[in-house]
Amino acid sequence: xTDTKTRILDAAESLIAQHGFDVSLRAIxxxxxxxxxAVNYHFQSKDALIDALVARRIAPINRLRIEVLDxxxxxxxxxxxxxxxxxxxxxxxxxxxxxxxDIRILFGRLYGTPGEFLHRLFEPHLKPLAARFRVAxxxxxxxxxxxxxxxxxxxxxxxxxxxxxxxxxxxxxxxGEVNSSDTEALIERIxxxxxxxFRAAVQDAQSQQGARHA
Amino acid sequence: xTDTKTRILDAAESLIAQHGFDVSLRAIxxxxxxxxxAVNYHFQSKDALIDALVARRIAPINRLRIEVLDxxxxxxxxxxxxxxxxxxxxxxxxxxxxxxxDIRILFGRLYGTPGEFLHRLFEPHLKPLAARFRVAxxxxxxxxxxxxxxxxxxxxxxxxxxxxxxxxxxxxxxxGEVNSSDTEALIERIxxxxxxxFRAAVQDAQSQQGARHA
DNA sequence: GTCTATAACGGGATAGAC
DNA sequence: GTCTATCCCGTTATAGAC
Numbered sequence: 001x002t003d004t005k006t007r008i009l010d011a012a013e014s015l016i017a018q019h020g021f022d023v024s025l026r027a028i029x030x031x032x033x034x035x036x037x038a039v040n041y042h043f044q045s046k047d048a049l050i051d052a053l054v055a056r057r058i059a060p061i062n063r064l065r066i067e068v069l070d071x072x073x074x075x076x077x078x079x080x081x082x083x084x085x086x087x088x089x090x091x092x093x094x095x096x097x098x099x100x101x102d103i104r105i106l107f108g109r110l111y112g113t114p115g116e117f118l119h120r121l122f123e124p125h126l127k128p129l130a131a132r133f134r135v136a137x138x139x140x141x142x143x144x145x146x147x148x149x150x151x152x153x154x155x156x157x158x159x160x161x162x163x164x165x166x167x168x169x170x171x172x173x174x175x176g177e178v179n180s181s182d183t184e185a186l187i188e189r190i191x192x193x194x195x196x197x198f199r200a201a202v203q204d205a206q207s208q209q210g211a212r213h214a
Numbered sequence: 215x216t217d218t219k220t221r222i223l224d225a226a227e228s229l230i231a232q233h234g235f236d237v238s239l240r241a242i243x244x245x246x247x248x249x250x251x252a253v254n255y256h257f258q259s260k261d262a263l264i265d266a267l268v269a270r271r272i273a274p275i276n277r278l279r280i281e282v283l284d285x286x287x288x289x290x291x292x293x294x295x296x297x298x299x300x301x302x303x304x305x306x307x308x309x310x311x312x313x314x315x316d317i318r319i320l321f322g323r324l325y326g327t328p329g330e331f332l333h334r335l336f337e338p339h340l341k342p343l344a345a346r347f348r349v350a351x352x353x354x355x356x357x358x359x360x361x362x363x364x365x366x367x368x369x370x371x372x373x374x375x376x377x378x379x380x381x382x383x384x385x386x387x388x389x390g391e392v393n394s395s396d397t398e399a400l401i402e403r404i405x406x407x408x409x410x411x412f413r414a415a416v417q418d419a420q421s422q423q424g425a426r427h428a
Numbered sequence: 429g430t431c432t433a434t435a436a437c438g439g440g441a442t443a444g445a446c
Numbered sequence: 447g448t449c450t451a452t453c454c455c456g457t458t459a460t461a462g463a464c
Binding site: 019020022109127161165178179189190199200 | 232233234236319322323325326327328329330332341360361362364365366368369371372373374375376377379380383384387388391392393399400402403404406407408409410411412413414415416417
């Protein structure tokens with residue numbers, strides 16, 4: 001039998017992934033097989049529980065992302081970085097994640113809920129990461145204007161997050177035709193798609209105004 | 215003074231965009247300037263209110279998407295469809311949306327909350343749309359294997375949704391460096407990014423297994 | 429049709445025994 | 447550390463006056 005604290009975290013993680021952040025403490029403690037008051041003993045509040053829960057998963061993932069990026073930069077001390085490798089360092093750790101699929105869904109849920117958790121969680125956990133990867137992407141796409149660079153990083157996050165949230169459901173509604181169980185192949189698909197997006201031509205300031213597709 | 219029913223819908227829309235779906239009926243009715251009981255009179259329940267609220271916005275958007283796609287297909291009765299035009303038909307109506315930015319955020323929030331609303335809202339509203347666009351995308355990318363086609367549609371939705379949810383926040387945290395107020399340019403960026411992604415080479419079944427980036 | 433008042437319920441948090 | 451019992455609050459929904 002594991003630690004009470006981690007059992008609460010595990011139960012909360014699973015339930016939040018399935019039912020969202022408004023899961024009751026009663027449901028969590030029931031699933032964890034611990035008493036209702038335990039959650040307020042080990043953590044101060046439900047919010048603090050969620051903070052701890054997210055930090056437990058985000059921290060190692062971001063550490064891994066930085067490590068992988070470090071390795072890429074070591075291999076290319078100067079000149080442009082290989083774009084696919086940078087994207088890979090960014091999207092692989094969260095998508096591959098430790099075991100449970102719940103965590104992927106939970107993670108996707110976080111991104112899908114802008115505002116509430118932004119200042120509590122993303123500001124500390126994600127801001128330094130974004131800064132780090134921003135210069136990496138800039139080195140991978142030297143000719144890309146800064147605004148386009150930011151938007152395309154943003155788009156890449158969108159692809160990653162949406163895939164994390166919906167991959168299981170996608171598999172269901174397409175009747176298995178689209179299979180998300182092969183994580184390796186899925187990551188590869190994402191890298192190819194977004195790398196091509198990064199390399200797309202940018203519209204120049206002139207034609208930006210009235211361009212329309214026939 | 216407008217209709218009570220629509221005032222409730224407007225208030226709910228705005229508040230949900232800002233604070234999520236667990237906004238209280240008290241807050242909604244207070245903002246709408248109507249009585250608490252009104253929401254249960256005009257709609258049966260809070261869930262029914264949300265259904266009505268979403269349907270009110272999704273229906274015209276999807277109608278427009280189909281209309282635009284119809285026009286594209288009329289101009290190209292046979293042979294491949296222009297990819298950018300198909301993407302445009304899909305992402306432009308929701309991103310351009312009627313006036314209020316709240317609606318974009320709300321829309322993004324819906325996609326970011328898989329599970330809860332899927333069977334109630336996306337099944338009826340989105341399933342026929344997806345089927346329609348699927349054949350359109352297949353005509354635009356004839357050589358793309360079906361599985362890749364589905365994933366890339368999925369990725370495109372991810373880019374669109376994430377942009378809708380986060381565009382305002384992105385503008386804030388980047389200090390205006392990245393500006394989301396120019397909807398026209400933003401749509402153009404999305405179309406370029408995703409079109410390039412659709413056109414990316416697919417990994418063949420052989421190299422799918424052990425490919426890794428240096 | 430719209431409001432006032434209240435019912436019926438479930439939520440998070442806490443005090444105190446063990 | 448863990449449990450029982452309880453408090454207090456906010457929530458949805460409803461009944462009935464206007």
